[in-house]
Amino acid sequence: TREDRHPQGKRRLGISFEFFPPKSEEMEGQLWTTIEELAGWNPDFVSVTYGAGGSTKAPTLTTVRRLIAETSLPTAAHITCVGATREEVRHVAEEFIAAGVRRFVALRGDPQGGVGAAYAPHPGGFANAAELVAGLKEIGDFDISVSAYPEKHPESPDVPADIDMLKRKADNGAARALTQFFFDNDVFERYLERVRAAGVTIPVVPGIMLIQNLTQLKRFASLCGASIPAFLDERFAGLDDQPQARAEVAAEVAAEQIEDLVRRGITDFHLYTMNRAPLVSAVLKQLGLGRDGEARSGAAA
Ligand code: FAD
Numbered sequence: 053t054r055e056d057r058h059p060q061g062k063r064r065l066g067i068s069f070e071f072f073p074p075k076s077e078e079m080e081g082q083l084w085t086t087i088e089e090l091a092g093w094n095p096d097f098v099s100v101t102y103g104a105g106g107s108t109k110a111p112t113l114t115t116v117r118r119l120i121a122e123t124s125l126p127t128a129a130h131i132t133c134v135g136a137t138r139e140e141v142r143h144v145a146e147e148f149i150a151a152g153v154r155r156f157v158a159l160r161g162d163p164q165g166g167v168g169a170a171y172a173p174h175p176g177g178f179a180n181a182a183e184l185v186a187g188l189k190e191i192g193d194f195d196i197s198v199s200a201y202p203e204k205h206p207e208s209p210d211v212p213a214d215i216d217m218l219k220r221k222a223d224n225g226a227a228r229a230l231t232q233f234f235f236d237n238d239v240f241e242r243y244l245e246r247v248r249a250a251g252v253t254i255p256v257v258p259g260i261m262l263i264q265n266l267t268q269l270k271r272f273a274s275l276c277g278a279s280i281p282a283f284l285d286e287r288f289a290g291l292d293d294q295p296q297a298r299a300e301v302a303a304e305v306a307a308e309q310i311e312d313l314v315r316r317g318i319t320d321f322h323l324y325t326m327n328r329a330p331l332v333s334a335v336l337k338q339l340g341l342g343r344d345g346e347a348r349s350g351a352a353a
Contacts, residue, residue: 066257067320068095068096068097068322069090070100070324071086071098073101082328086329089329090325090329094343097127099128099322100119100127113151120151120152128156128195129155131157135164142187149191154195157199159181159184159199160184197229198226199231202232203239203277215252216250218250219252226254232278233261257320258322260306260322262324262335266284266285266288299331323335
């Protein structure tokens with residue numbers, strides 16, 4: 053975690069940005085515009101997600117390669133073990149490593165039938181993310197992030213089972229956990245207390261979702277086991293046809309959530325950017341974070 057002070061007297065919090073690999077040329081243009089804009093916030097690292105069932109290995113690799121070649125942003129590759137043997141996962145990891153990757157976000161991945169389908173480990177594969185962390189650590193001493201679920205993973209019988217998996221991931225060498233998004237900070241704080249009581253000492257970094265569209269988010273959230281508190285309906289009420297006002301509310305909501313977590317002692321945040329910069333920048337501006345343009349004007353031209 054960096055110091056709370058910036059040379060210009062501005063506050064610094066630890067931040068990371070999550071991107072997904074683009075699915076079209078247009079989306080690719082959008083992603084690189086976003087990266088250029090967000091690089092100026094000098095994130096601790098950025099990460100690129102990995103598609104279900106390995107379907108986006110190539111786009112993830114392409115995006116990661118370009119980040120490493122053309123920017124100075126520390127870049128983490130997400131990697132999953134769903135639907136693959138240990139050898140296949142190791143091969144994918146080695147391709148990332150050959151591209152210069154030294155950071156991973158290690159995940160089990162969603163079942164190949166899609167979120168909500170039953171998960172069956174591949175025979176000869178890693179059974180869960182804890183085994184994957186151990187497998188990566190056998191290859192090299194990488195910086196590995198893992199997932200955490202303040203409202204529990206939908207497949208977990210209960211929160212203790214979830215925390216037990218987190219502990220196994222930490223014991224196997226994970227450096228930090230990035231959480232599924234949540235909007236109720238009390239839930240997060242209670243979860244963190246239980247995590248610490250279970251002897252897990254790694255940082256648990258809140259994943260902050262920026263609300264581009266509440267209706268869409270609700271559909272997605274129920275699949276991830278994340279709840280959408282009623283106060284969000286109130287905040288966004290009547291704004292369906294007012295994108296500008298919606299964006300302002302979204303930035304306020306995220307900034308308020310982060311401010312409140314900072315008051316509770318949290319210093320690092322992982323932002324789900326959805327590959328769009330304006331809302332992220334609006335939130336970070338509201339928080340009074342300093343841009344570090346000189347030190348890292350960053351993304352390639
Ligand atoms: P694990 O940590 O292995 O397990 C999740 C939970 O399931 C555990 O709490 C455990 O209690 C339970 N569980 C696991 N195995 C078993 C078992 N055999 N029996 C009973 N219970 C079990 N998905 C992608 O496809 N690509 C990505 O890039 C991606 N990035 C993500 C980034 C973050 C920060 C987060 C929070 C999630 C991400 N996901 C991604 C989603 C993730 O792959 C899914 O949530 C998946 O269903 C679980 O993966 P995991 O690594 O959290 O699993």
